[in-house]
Amino acid sequence: MKFAGIWPAMVTPMTEQQDISIPAIEQLTNELISYGVHGLFALGTNGEFHMLTKEEKRTVAKTIVRAAAGRVPVMAGTGGNSTREVIELSKEMESIGVDALSVITPFFVPPGPEELSVHYESIADAVGVPVILYNIPSKTGMSISADTAKRLAKHPNIAGIKDSSGDFDLIKAYIDVSQGEDFAVFAGTDSLILQTLQAGGHGAVAATANVLPDHVLAIYDGFLAKDARKSEEAQASLQALRDTFSLKAIPSALKKAVELKGIPAGPPRLPVTEASGAELEAIKHMMQGYQK
Structure with missing residues (x-):
């Protein structure tokens, strides 16, 4: 399987009663595939x-x-705090038929570099589908160092990393230390998609692709076609959507934008609440801007 291109970081649609909405998940899956995304990323932060x-x-x-029915690969998040817990869920996801696993670093009590390496190597040894590392220090309190990534890139079943640190220098370091390895580096910060590709990265796991898959794909397609204007304009076009993400806790604004596009994403799970009032009006105004 080729780890490259644009993989939407899917929201998890819910009903007004806060239950999982299977019909809306199916609708979102089919909608994203219809645009030509290269894969689907489920059960991440925005999920x-x-x-x-x-x-x-x-x-x-x-x-x-x-719902994907083999049309595109599916990656599912299985990260947790204990190695045993992650292995158990990872094996279950493998039996379900996911094509790859995304494993966030442990959180609350951050392990040291050696402990983290053993954690990931143990998981990768225990499953038969590829493992993608997930670095998001703002949420976990720890970061995967370039040295740790260099070690893990050599493991035959660790296929890449999604970096959501927002630190381009770190992304560049991951690219540099994994040269010669079959190891994909994905931007997880949507403002850095084009910059990551230009530095030698492989693609993006993008939250904005829930709402603007065509715009995010245009970044990748423009880059491959060496069409700088197309890729730069597409990258810049994501900012208005991204600006609304700070209005409320993740993924409240994103789910509302998905809903305004016509897919019943429903509310986030409590204690995070739906956007309303001035926040909702700002999101509506932003979405209207994309319709011009």
């Missing part, structure tokens, strides 16, 4: 993985795998 039970995670993964 509210930290709010879901293990059974709900299985339901989400089963629904997306079934």
Whole structure:
């Protein structure tokens, strides 16, 4: 499997009662595939993985795998704090039929570099599908160093990293230390997609692609075609959407934008609440700007 291109970091649609909405997940899956995305990334930060039970995670993964029906690969987040817990869920996801696993670093009590390396190597040894590292220090309190990435890139079942640090120098370091390895570096910060590609990265796991898949794909397609204007304009076009993300806690604004586009993403899970009032009006105004 080729780890490259644009993989939407899918939201997890829910009903007004805060239950998983299987019909809306199917609708979102089909909608994204119709645009030509290269893969689907489920159960990440914007997918509210930290709010879901293990059974709900299985339901989400089963629904997306079934709806995708082999048209694109599906990557599912299985990260957690204990190595045992991650291996158990990873094996279940493999049996469901996901094509790759995204494993966020442990959080709350950050392990040291050696402990982190052993954590990832143990997971990769235990499953038969590729593992993608997930670095998001603002949420976990720790970061995967370039040295650790260099070690892990040599593991035959660790296929890449998604970096959401917002630190381009770190992304560049991941690219540099993994030269010669079969190791993909994905931008997880949507403002850095083009910059990552230009530095030798492989693509992006992009939250904005839930709402603007055509814009995000245009960054990648323009880059491949050496069309600087197309890729730069597409990259710049994401900013208005990204600016709304700070209005409320993740993924409230994003889910509302998806809903305004016609897919019933529903509310985020409590304690995060739906956008309303001035926040909602700002999101509506932003979406109207994309319709001009």
